[in-house]
Amino acid sequence: MLARLGTHLKFWYDATLLSYAQILFTKRHLTGWIALGVTFLDFKMGLAGCCAVLASNGLALLFKFNHDTIRTGHYGFNALLLGLALAYRYDLTGSLFILILVGSLLTLLVTVSLTSFMSYYVQLPILSLPFVLVTHLCYLAGTSATSLGLHPKFLSLIGNTLPVTVPSLLEIFFRAVGAILFIPSVEAGALIFLSLLLVSRLLAIFAVLGYAVGVVFLLGLGVAPEILNSGMFGVNLMLTAMALGGVFVIPSPWSYVLAGTGAMLCALMGLAGNALLGSSGLPLLTAPFIMTGLLVLYAMKFREFSPTLQLVTFLPGTPEENLDFAVTQVKRFGSYGGVRFSFPFYGEWTVSQGVHGAHTHKGPWSYAWDFLVHDETGQSFRHTGQQLTDYYAYQLPVLAPADGTVVEVVNWVEDNALGFINTKENWGNKVVLRHASQTYSVLAHLSPKSIRVRVGDMVRRGDCIGLCGNSGRSVEPHVHFQVQSGPDRLAHTLAPTFTRFLQRASADQPLVLVQQSGPETWMHVQNLNADDRLVSALSFPIGKCFRFQVHTATRTWEEKWVVTVDFSGTLFIESIPTGACAWIAINEGTFTVLSYMGHTETALFVLAIGASLVPLTYTEQLVWSDVLPYRYFSSRILRGAIEIVRPLLDLVTVDSQLRFERFADHPLAGGSVTACSVSTAITVKPVVGRWGHRIWKSVIVLDPIQGPCSLRLYAPNGTVKIEAQIIP
Amino acid sequence: MKERYERPIIQPQQPYQMNPFGRTAALEAMTAIESVAVSELVAQYGSPLFVFSERSLRHQYRAARRAFTVRYPKVQFAWSYKTNYLQSICAVFHQEGAWAEVVSEFEYAMARRQGIAGPHIIFNGPFKSKAALCRAVTEGAIINLDCTDELETMLDIADDLGRPLTVGFRVNLDAGLPQSWNRFGFNLENGEARDAVRLAVESGKLIVRGLHCHVGTFILDPEVYRRQAKKLTVFTQEIEADFGIELTYLDLGGGFASTNTLQAQYLAGEQITPSFDQYAEAICSELLALQSRPAGFPLLILESGRALVDEAGSLIATVVATKPLPIGMRGVVLDVGLNALYTATWYRHQVIPAQSFSGFMEESVVYGPLCMNIDVVRDTVMLPPLGLGDRVLIKPVGAYNTSQWMQWIQARPAVVLISEQGEVDLIRERETIEDLAHRERVPSRLGQSGAS
Numbered sequence A: 001m002l003a004r005l006g007t008h009l010k011f012w013y014d015a016t017l018l019s020y021a022q023i024l025f026t027k028r029h030l031t032g033w034i035a036l037g038v039t040f041l042d043f044k045m046g047l048a049g050c051c052a053v054l055a056s057n058g059l060a061l062l063f064k065f066n067h068d069t070i071r072t073g074h075y076g077f078n079a080l081l082l083g084l085a086l087a088y089r090y091d092l093t094g095s096l097f098i099l100i101l102v103g104s105l106l107t108l109l110v111t112v113s114l115t116s117f118m119s120y121y122v123q124l125p126i127l128s129l130p131f132v133l134v135t136h137l138c139y140l141a142g143t144s145a146t147s148l149g150l151h152p153k154f155l156s157l158i159g160n161t162l163p164v165t166v167p168s169l170l171e172i173f174f175r176a177v178g179a180i181l182f183i184p185s186v187e188a189g190a191l192i193f194l195s196l197l198l199v200s201r202l203l204a205i206f207a208v209l210g211y212a213v214g215v216v217f218l219l220g221l222g223v224a225p226e227i228l229n230s231g232m233f234g235v236n237l238m239l240t241a242m243a244l245g246g247v248f249v250i251p252s253p254w255s256y257v258l259a260g261t262g263a264m265l266c267a268l269m270g271l272a273g274n275a276l277l278g279s280s281g282l283p284l285l286t287a288p289f290i291m292t293g294l295l296v297l298y299a300m301k302f303r304e305f306s307p308t309l310q311l312v313t314f315l316p317g318t319p320e321e322n323l324d325f326a327v328t329q330v331k332r333f334g335s336y337g338g339v340r341f342s343f344p345f346y347g348e349w350t351v352s353q354g355v356h357g358a359h360t361h362k363g364p365w366s367y368a369w370d371f372l373v374h375d376e377t378g379q380s381f382r383h384t385g386q387q388l389t390d391y392y393a394y395q396l397p398v399l400a401p402a403d404g405t406v407v408e409v410v411n412w413v414e415d416n417a418l419g420f421i422n423t424k425e426n427w428g429n430k431v432v433l434r435h436a437s438q439t440y441s442v443l444a445h446l447s448p449k450s451i452r453v454r455v456g457d458m459v460r461r462g463d464c465i466g467l468c469g470n471s472g473r474s475v476e477p478h479v480h481f482q483v484q485s486g487p488d489r490l491a492h493t494l495a496p497t498f499t500r501f502l503q504r505a506s507a508d509q510p511l512v513l514v515q516q517s518g519p520e521t522w523m524h525v526q527n528l529n530a531d532d533r534l535v536s537a538l539s540f541p542i543g544k545c546f547r548f549q550v551h552t553a554t555r556t557w558e559e560k561w562v563v564t565v566d567f568s569g570t571l572f573i574e575s576i577p578t579g580a581c582a583w584i585a586i587n588e589g590t591f592t593v594l595s596y597m598g599h600t601e602t603a604l605f606v607l608a609i610g611a612s613l614v615p616l617t618y619t620e621q622l623v624w625s626d627v628l629p630y631r632y633f634s635s636r637i638l639r640g641a642i643e644i645v646r647p648l649l650d651l652v653t654v655d656s657q658l659r660f661e662r663f664a665d666h667p668l669a670g671g672s673v674t675a676c677s678v679s680t681a682i683t684v685k686p687v688v689g690r691w692g693h694r695i696w697k698s699v700i701v702l703d704p705i706q707g708p709c710s711l712r713l714y715a716p717n718g719t720v721k722i723e724a725q726i727i728p
Numbered sequence B: 001m002k003e004r005y006e007r008p009i010i011q012p013q014q015p016y017q018m019n020p021f022g023r024t025a026a027l028e029a030m031t032a033i034e035s036v037a038v039s040e041l042v043a044q045y046g047s048p049l050f051v052f053s054e055r056s057l058r059h060q061y062r063a064a065r066r067a068f069t070v071r072y073p074k075v076q077f078a079w080s081y082k083t084n085y086l087q088s089i090c091a092v093f094h095q096e097g098a099w100a101e102v103v104s105e106f107e108y109a110m111a112r113r114q115g116i117a118g119p120h121i122i123f124n125g126p127f128k129s130k131a132a133l134c135r136a137v138t139e140g141a142i143i144n145l146d147c148t149d150e151l152e153t154m155l156d157i158a159d160d161l162g163r164p165l166t167v168g169f170r171v172n173l174d175a176g177l178p179q180s181w182n183r184f185g186f187n188l189e190n191g192e193a194r195d196a197v198r199l200a201v202e203s204g205k206l207i208v209r210g211l212h213c214h215v216g217t218f219i220l221d222p223e224v225y226r227r228q229a230k231k232l233t234v235f236t237q238e239i240e241a242d243f244g245i246e247l248t249y250l251d252l253g254g255g256f257a258s259t260n261t262l263q264a265q266y267l268a269g270e271q272i273t274p275s276f277d278q279y280a281e282a283i284c285s286e287l288l289a290l291q292s293r294p295a296g297f298p299l300l301i302l303e304s305g306r307a308l309v310d311e312a313g314s315l316i317a318t319v320v321a322t323k324p325l326p327i328g329m330r331g332v333v334l335d336v337g338l339n340a341l342y343t344a345t346w347y348r349h350q351v352i353p354a355q356s357f358s359g360f361m362e363e364s365v366v367y368g369p370l371c372m373n374i375d376v377v378r379d380t381v382m383l384p385p386l387g388l389g390d391r392v393l394i395k396p397v398g399a400y401n402t403s404q405w406m407q408w409i410q411a412r413p414a415v416v417l418i419s420e421q422g423e424v425d426l427i428r429e430r431e432t433i434e435d436l437a438h439r440e441r442v443p444s445r446l447g448q449s450g451a452s
């Protein structure tokens, strides 16, 4: 009973405070508390805001809208703004509260509909659009509602609670900030700004930047300075810069430029809007910000891919969080989201000609690879190499590099005798596959009559489509592979992204796991082939539960992991009762933790950092590396400093080195001999100097039957920080 | 330097006759193994001496692995312990990634002692006691059942443990060999194998996870493997469909030929032994038919023994006597024979002088030191005149000898391993009488005559 009550209270606590926090683009309770406090600087405003939030969230709950969405404050923040706007304009009467209640309902309905519409058709956030629409409706309606006394403060910000002195720059700025919550006082502004500083320095910087650029721009246009005192002009400038600088765009030097430019566009819209609406008596509210923001974000979707200015394609957090996620993501998974290709063969082959190859991979056909098989001595044939059959690659299976459809097959060109080439039929026997729009692959020089697929067939990654031959422009048996933009031979080649693969420079060197990029000439490469036992050790079937006994130096608890799948089809593990979550992916031979959310004292955290990337093939001597978000490994103050400069310069990196320990009777395996373990060294490294250089370690024992059965994290001083043991 | 005496010889002319010893005409002395001089090896470790080349071990293993991995996506070699269970030799293969294949409780313990975890041990063989099976079950080994009695024992163990156990079945089949090995496992053609699988499945206590089939040894025809792989593929599809099971591995056993030459073989091994690629092509092109299974390909396990290790081993021996034989051939007596070279009964090993020689080749019989008529290393071989104290190399001898050797009339010789960098390590000391004697217990009433 008490527990039920507890979860209810927690729900309302989250939903309410986060509605306040959302207004400042954050998801922190702290921001929520401060914003809530600020509204109560004026009791009427505070009360109205609160009522609106509670009404909207309560109605959402009553109508059974998604529980988790309500909890994020998504259904509350527009209503909050509406409540503030109404209280700002009207006297404190019973009618005001009726209007707030009805307005909140309307806001909720608009929010729900707009969210669905915008995310489905244009993939854009709704921002405070419902607030603007409903407020205008209410104001318009309010003109004929006589019981709503007009509150005199509406027309001008100056001449408000403080007596007008010569407004210093700071004062103007803080008042403008305060106007975000319709309390244009210096105290309110200062408090809100402080809360920004506490949660995200970058947001604060963008707010200042937007305001400054906007103001200078307006003054430059010769606009009278009074306009800054009217309504939410400053707020629009700030919100625009925050949104475009770091909330919906990954922070970078260019995003500062975008933030400034955005502020200017917003100022322009504001001026135009004022001119348009001035006579109607309707305030602009946040309309200039919404219009600028949506316009810029929407237009940016149609650029060609470019590493500068990237949109936030995931659930946005603070600019710091967005940047961290993006940087880590790019380092870990590459920036290209298209088809990932496997090598079109079994086992280890050698690249005899890579990208921009010396022989034929030139110009528009640069992105191509020739593969053949070498023995230990680096020869591609046995005996004397005078017969095609002496060549190791000859007649080996050639595989589909990804799922696709067969669009062309040539299957009749004779294999050349050694030393001859066929320049008439350049590709010889070939298969062209379509994988996605503008993504085709070509496999060429196959053996005549060896091709087993026909045009129109669907093939799966790894299906055998033919045998390696020596047809076409080929001096010795090999496979030519390229990805191109169209089905015909004139299409230019593309730089494909490969799935992770194993590589070494020669047969006597240890294998290296390559995360992205294609292999270079003379590299020996192979696909990762999943090993049944590791697959079952790291398989997290939906619905499966794991229970752990977890210890730290000071605490002991039982942690439960539940495997679920989210709306986008991504698997995630939820840790109960810690609330932490880890999103995972298991594909093409690797287990990956995509991201982790939650605090750093959970067993799940150890999995997330200690097994962030595991090739599902047990390879002794293989050492591989990964990049982890630095935020788990630095103190709050250091983190703050790092984060401020991070859009310009990465001061700290966190790399991890992982390897398998031999399958054996592992002491941590608790009598199970069927286990192998992944041991990880995590190095926190400043870019300059050695200050703050630390190494964390972890060991995770993987059991094919039980899964990750024992997890340990060692702090840099060598002590066990977290230890978890599975409860069978 | 004193010139060496050359004994005169008389040889009958044999015109128009094919010469099966054609190769020996080009016989050249081999004075070093992996660039380490034979004389040095003998000086340090004595004679006779087994010498293994790590480079060759790794080379063969990698060649075999490459041949299969470029043709099939899931390949695992398991080192067949019986072929050679010197710990260092096993360690080389394990380092290269091989699991262990054992055929007795004794070998099982050996693999465990070597640090191999249960799941990486394949437990075969016609005699597995209940205790041995119990251990293997709890340690997660892969167990291939050999007969119905063993199946019953497994059912008992499953009852005892109160949980289902995973098993594989050894099957035997006709792959076109003159005599097929049908004494191991369940016969495929007569339906015995299918019945065994049904019994296991219907019991509800056994989960059938694989099939094992070792068709024989020293198989010179890759087509035998093609037929074996084909039959196993078809059988797999059949039992999977009929019994709703899903196999995770197919173990095709060993049996690939080394470059040795069988006694009955006309042409020399080096000329006719198929490459790993030929074997692999035969096997994998059949197994690729399993691609359409929902579970994808099963793991292909190979237990090749002699083909991986034979080449790497040489035996240095010393001529202890030469005698004229009444049949007109020369008798050469070495300090090692069948006691340490059991495979001489199978193979015509090469016997190569380890020092430069001159003079005419002579048809010779090479004997070992045992005072038994059977102790013949080669019953006929062309050799140059050899003198007392001369060394010869016998090769390849890496497979089966250092496991089947005996302490009979002579103690077992030492074994060295030459690393890839050319360092020589003693991996097994020459045995002494103590090795034999310390296991014996002489009753006190007889004690006086024995050593104290």
Ligand SMILES: Cc1ncc(COP(=O)(O)O)c(C=O)c1O
Pocket (backbone or CB within 6 Å): B080, B083, B101, B124, B125, B214, B216, B217, B218, B253, B254, B255, B256, B303, B304, B305, B306, B307, B399
């Ligand atoms: C079951 C089994 N596997 C593997 C082998 C190894 O055979 P080979 O040395 O011929 O490769 C043998 C030898 O007889 C065997 O019986």
